[in-house]
Amino acid sequence: MELKKICELLQGSFPFHVRRHRQILGLLYPIVNLKNAKKYDPIGFVFPEVNLKAGINYRKYYRWAFFDYYNGLMIKGASKVNRVFCTVFPNRRPLERILETAARGDLVFTHHCCGFDRKKGFLPIPLDILERIKEKQLSVYSLHTPFFNNGPWSTSVQLAESLGIRREGEFAAVNGKPTGVFGQAPVSNLNDLKDLLCRQTGARDISIITNRNSTSAGRVAVIAGNGGYEHFISEAGRLGCDTFLTGTAIEEADIPDSLEANLRFRRLAEQLKMNVIGGGHYFTEKPALQKMVCFFDRHGIYAEFVPDSEDRSGVI
Numbered sequence: 001m002e003l004k005k006i007c008e009l010l011q012g013s014f015p016f017h018v019r020r021h022r023q024i025l026g027l028l029y030p031i032v033n034l035k036n037a038k039k040y041d042p043i044g045f046v047f048p049e050v051n052l053k054a055g056i057n058y059r060k061y062y063r064w065a066f067f068d069y070y071n072g073l074m075i076k077g078a079s080k081v082n083r084v085f086c087t088v089f090p091n092r093r094p095l096e097r098i099l100e101t102a103a104r105g106d107l108v109f110t111h112h113c114c115g116f117d118r119k120k121g122f123l124p125i126p127l128d129i130l131e132r133i134k135e136k137q138l139s140v141y142s143l144h145t146p147f148f149n150n151g152p153w154s155t156s157v158q159l160a161e162s163l164g165i166r167r168e169g170e171f172a173a174v175n176g177k178p179t180g181v182f183g184q185a186p187v188s189n190l191n192d193l194k195d196l197l198c199r200q201t202g203a204r205d206i207s208i209i210t211n212r213n214s215t216s217a218g219r220v221a222v223i224a225g226n227g228g229y230e231h232f233i234s235e236a237g238r239l240g241c242d243t244f245l246t247g248t249a250i251e252e253a254d255i256p257d258s259l260e261a262n263l264r265f266r267r268l269a270e271q272l273k274m275n276v277i278g279g280g281h282y283f284t285e286k287p288a289l290q291k292m293v294c295f296f297d298r299h300g301i302y303a304e305f306v307p308d309s310e311d312r313s314g315v316i
Ligand SMILES: [Fe+2]
Pocket: 112, 225, 226, 281, 285
């Protein structure tokens, strides 16, 4: 299929909800536009920093239009795509695997535009990999904010579905769009929920913080990925949740703002007497990227999921 067609399909299914006045301002004043992009997607604060730190002249490899919102087609290769490879992070290992098997012009569909390590935090796509992507004329499409805004294919919705959580509602709005879901756990105990998460996603090193006298699991708030924020857990408390399941709450990635936010989140969880499960950034977002194989399949495009190096579960 034509790359252009796939991009149109993705833009139609996952629109960027950018306020019109911001778009007009962005067209008139490119500097303002940069600020808007970062407001629209906080990964815009991280991307230039990690690339510059690694000495990568990213403007040479990435499309300039990508920096309007840090979402969409970020590397443009050949015009025809045969296969799509879905990844959570564009980390070295999955990209090497893709480069081994992809044909000229194939497409990498990634949730984040940066790689990620549990300890180091966000990382750039390494320079040698960027060169090989260019050589092979592969394309890379990154979908972040429009993918974690709730919708049938989105990260929190897919995580809740993969666990069989009976959905009751949505919460955790970002830019006016909900990004979390809550509902009844399919099991009655916190440890059983942990086991279920392990079986369904392959997650290992799952952390549990018990802040209640009881380990029963009833109403669970679910935010895949980076959900460890005070305002989210406050809202979950108001919604009557006893358990909060997210990715990064307990991870110690070297991202100063996130570390502090996670610490405040854990303190508040204690005050609110809410139990917390931290499944890992990668593993809690994995179900949505696996499900994207079905999305592409419905449109007659062959796709496959490529696991990360920390994923030795075989759960794919
Ligand atoms: Fe994420």
